[in-house]
Amino acid sequence: MTLSKRIQAALPAFVLSPSLAAIAICVYGFIAYTALLSFTGSKMFAKFDFVGLRQYERLFDNPRWITAVENMAIFGGLYVVVATCLGLYIAVLIDQKIRLEGVFRAIFLYPMALSFVVTGVIWQWLLNPGLGLEHMVRSLGWQSFTFQWLVEPDWAIYTIVIAGVWQVTGFVMALFLAGLRGVDTEILRAARVDGAPVHKVYTRIVIPALRPVFLTAFVIEAHLAIKSYDLVVALTKGGPGVSTELPSTFMYSMTFTRNELGVGAASATVMLTSLAAIIVPYLYSELRDDRRA
Amino acid sequence: MTAVPDSNFAMALMRPRSLNPTKMLGRIFVYGCLVVLAALFLAPLASMVMTSLKSMDEIRSGTLLSVPQAPTIEAWASVWSSACISIACGGLKGYFGNSFLIAVPATLISVGLGALNGYVFSTRRFQGDNILFGLILFGCFIPFQIVLIPMAGLLGMLGLAGTIPGLVLVHVVYGVCFTTMFFRNYFVTVPAEIFKAARVDGAGFWAIFFRILLPISWPIVMVSIIWQFTGVWNDFLFGVSFAAGSNQPVTVAVNNLVNTSTGTKAYNEDMAAAMIAALPTIVIYVAAGRYFLRGLMAGAVKG
Numbered sequence: 396m397t398l399s400k401r402i403q404a405a406l407p408a409f410v411l412s413p414s415l416a417a418i419a420i421c422v423y424g425f426i427a428y429t430a431l432l433s434f435t436g437s438k439m440f441a442k443f444d445f446v447g448l449r450q451y452e453r454l455f456d457n458p459r460w461i462t463a464v465e466n467m468a469i470f471g472g473l474y475v476v477v478a479t480c481l482g483l484y485i486a487v488l489i490d491q492k493i494r495l496e497g498v499f500r501a502i503f504l505y506p507m508a509l510s511f512v513v514t515g516v517i518w519q520w521l522l523n524p525g526l527g528l529e530h531m532v533r534s535l536g537w538q539s540f541t542f543q544w545l546v547e548p549d550w551a552i553y554t555i556v557i558a559g560v561w562q563v564t565g566f567v568m569a570l571f572l573a574g575l576r577g578v579d580t581e582i583l584r585a586a587r588v589d590g591a592p593v594h595k596v597y598t599r600i601v602i603p604a605l606r607p608v609f610l611t612a613f614v615i616e617a618h619l620a621i622k623s624y625d626l627v628v629a630l631t632k633g634g635p636g637v638s639t640e641l642p643s644t645f646m647y648s649m650t651f652t653r654n655e656l657g658v659g660a661a662s663a664t665v666m667l668t669s670l671a672a673i674i675v676p677y678l679y680s681e682l683r684d685d686r687r688a
Numbered sequence: 689m690t691a692v693p694d695s696n697f698a699m700a701l702m703r704p705r706s707l708n709p710t711k712m713l714g715r716i717f718v719y720g721c722l723v724v725l726a727a728l729f730l731a732p733l734a735s736m737v738m739t740s741l742k743s744m745d746e747i748r749s750g751t752l753l754s755v756p757q758a759p760t761i762e763a764w765a766s767v768w769s770s771a772c773i774s775i776a777c778g779g780l781k782g783y784f785g786n787s788f789l790i791a792v793p794a795t796l797i798s799v800g801l802g803a804l805n806g807y808v809f810s811t812r813r814f815q816g817d818n819i820l821f822g823l824i825l826f827g828c829f830i831p832f833q834i835v836l837i838p839m840a841g842l843l844g845m846l847g848l849a850g851t852i853p854g855l856v857l858v859h860v861v862y863g864v865c866f867t868t869m870f871f872r873n874y875f876v877t878v879p880a881e882i883f884k885a886a887r888v889d890g891a892g893f894w895a896i897f898f899r900i901l902l903p904i905s906w907p908i909v910m911v912s913i914i915w916q917f918t919g920v921w922n923d924f925l926f927g928v929s930f931a932a933g934s935n936q937p938v939t940v941a942v943n944n945l946v947n948t949s950t951g952t953k954a955y956n957e958d959m960a961a962a963m964i965a966a967l968p969t970i971v972i973y974v975a976a977g978r979y980f981l982r983g984l985m986a987g988a989v990k991g
Contacts, residue, residue: 410807493719509970513922520752622832647836678825
């Protein structure tokens, strides 16, 4: 082989290598490092004195972490269910051959362009007990109306759900709308000619046909929920007290303000494992379908 | 059909397609729901804009959605150039600039690398290419908490801790996973005959990429640029973890301004600050919403 041909043959590997090296180190190397750290007694600095599962025991003995996990279940569960139902409902409405479809779609989707910090700041204003929603409803004449979720420890987590759903629903709608447009219109027409009412056409034919979209929506929503950090920081700072703590905020404060690197690493490892349990099977099936196609 | 007194009721039970009153009711229901929902989705933005234009006195006397009687840009001016954020009192303008200094290079580098990677993945078959691509895809979805501790160490070793170039590096590394996926999935739809023909004509690796592939790829280039820019601009976690003091991006500065201020809350300033931080991505959304949506969809539905 001539030199220039050799260079040509080596080019693809040469082009890929910087990115692959970066991903090998900064994704997989770092995952290994953090996982390793979670088995050490590291406090303020990383030191590799292995203590087995002690950090995990400490993690699950920590009531703050238990609160964070419970909040994740409440927030994640409601976020996924409400955003999926509302997104599907709006998509079905928009699919009824309406006028100004583009305008409606743009209105429902715009929150997705905002950062979680901006979303958190907006909802902190809307839901503040002094001058926000409560004040507005009272000035409309309902004097006894109270809405103090933002400052009530038992209810604050639901404000995160409201803000999160507001932000993501437009995206879920777009997913379902794309799915609805892919449903075979011949089948629908046939069902209507047979006299099936609209709602039955949807519940019996259309929604079952959207099963892959439900899966995609679920994976995206669950992934966003587990990663949620900025929204909580900007909306409630994890408070009142630690009542809106999530695994992500717990990890950050253990690692960077409490000097508990080992516990922080253990919590991050738990987060990664739960997310991987959702993402890996999904990616596997997507890539396998890809190859078959 | 015979005319019976309760024919309207009977008609309502029949196929909506052929009969008008039910159809009318249905249309009213659909539009009614849509308008109410759209109003609910728009209300936060409307309240944000109007509150940012009010004085604190007017905020106390009005409501969330009352129109400002004496609009003022005082809150905007204050948060832009003089509000105190932690110890510095120079407003958001410096941090706003930082976000551009971070987002523009991070976007250009990660999109460039992603285009090249996608090109290689879509045109060369090699042992384990699908597994490798799967490993890159997984990198898109990791919770970044898992990399915070070692990344802080790496940036320190490179002498980039707390700096803007350090943040650019972080965003490039984790952005490349997404851009590689976007370009690879776009390039695999290009017919293989085009590459074969070009190779027969003697076009080399770079000639095929620059002369044949790039000219037909501007839609995915747009999608990738918009995806990366909004992603980096809206980032908070990396900014708060790896940027120090005056190098922080605007999201971190807004959060500091809103959540660490002492005394009574100046909601007009909070809303003006949120508007300033949101403006670039809102402009992109309005100007190129189609590409924004395509990016979201491509990020969700692979293959």
